Amino acid sequence: MLIKFAVTNFRGFAERIEWDLSNPSNYEFNKSVIKNGVVKNGIIYGPNGSGKTNIGLAIFDIEYHLAPLKAKKRDYYNNFIYAGAIDKPVTFEYTFKFGSQIAEYIYSKKENGFLVNEKLVVDGKSIFKRENNLLTLDSEEFPNDEIIMENLKNSANNISVVNFLLTYYPLPADNCIVKLQEFANKMLWFRCLEIREFIGIETQDNGIIEEYIISNNYVEEFSSFLLDISGQKFNFITPQKGDKQLWYKVGNSAVLFNTTVSTGTHSLELLFFWVKRMGDAEFVFIDEFDAFYHFDLSFKLCKYLFNLNCQLFMSSHNTYLMTNDLLRPDCNFILANGHIKPLSACTDKELRFGHNIEKIYRAGAFYEE
Secondary structure (H helix, E strand, O other): OEEEEEEEOEOOEOOOEEEEOOOOOOOOOOHHHEEOOEEOEEEEEOOOOOOHHHHHHHHHHHHHHHOOOOOOOOOOOOOOEOHHHOOOOEEEEEEEEEOOEEEEEEEEEOHHHOEEEEEEEEOOEEEEEEEOOEEEEOOOOOOOHHHHHHHHHOOOOOOOHHHHHHHHOOOOOOOHHHHHHHHHOOEEEEEOOOOOOEEEOOOOOOOOHHHHHHHOOOHHHHHHHHHHHHOOOOOEOOOOOOOOOOEEEEOOEEEEHHHHOOHHHHHHHHHHHHHHHHHHOOEEEEEOOOOOOOHHHHHHHHHHHOOOOOEEEEEOOOHHHOOOOOOOOOOEEEEEOOEEEEHHHOOOOOOOOOOOHHHHHHOOOOOOO
């Protein structure tokens, strides 16, 4: 699980911003959103331009060098570095919990994603560190480090030490370096918008979503999903061999699904596709989660998504979701003024299940640094 993340000099974040998921409060309700002492589910709120999208993108920077075969956002490196310090690198800091191990993975990148520094510390022990073109390796973990360092020196300049060690050194499945890359390969970022944009999980775009639903025999399941979540009932026509689009009946007429449903229903179709893929995910971030949803539909979807096994977060402007019936004050985060904090840390008041935290938020009672 991801338990802490920080980034410095990234896009609109001039200063270091840290998101800590490792210190949940002792609430006695909605315990399922906390797993092994780490926040498993949450929603990020904040004003327009506060950086909700950017914090999600920053977390997924790790995909660009540890999961090179997974799908990427093509314009990711545009405006990558904070414009006020374009000559300085962007620094990313991750803390993971892999079973009983705590791994700290920190690296810096220049413009266009060129790695300049990289280090891994596991349970307080330095495994490797590359800084200013100098590499040090833990001699117990890598006894032939001189050979390894010579090979790395002769390899491509921008290769990650993690990738290099995985390629040239036989590591057991329980090794933290192996687990780190496995986690990166099971991350997913996407937007619930008409434009299909995502990072991770898939090696490529699977094409038309309806074709995916048809070819995997998910039509009935998709129909049930729409009915259960949104109350919409579609009498889908059984696809024939070679069909790539969904049709449904209205009276005696056959109607093309793609050209007649609302933007919100298209967004639900996209979400259904990703839910089918989330079984392979470890960490998911949904940007602009409910841009096209009615507030009650958003609530139902959150209930559905937070029951999945993966660690899942989303950004939203919909404060109707800011309720103890869904999450807890330590799982609702406010991003403002370069800081991200849970509601529980934004007040001196003891928050209980019966409190209307949305009303407290709208009244401006939660302070922001």
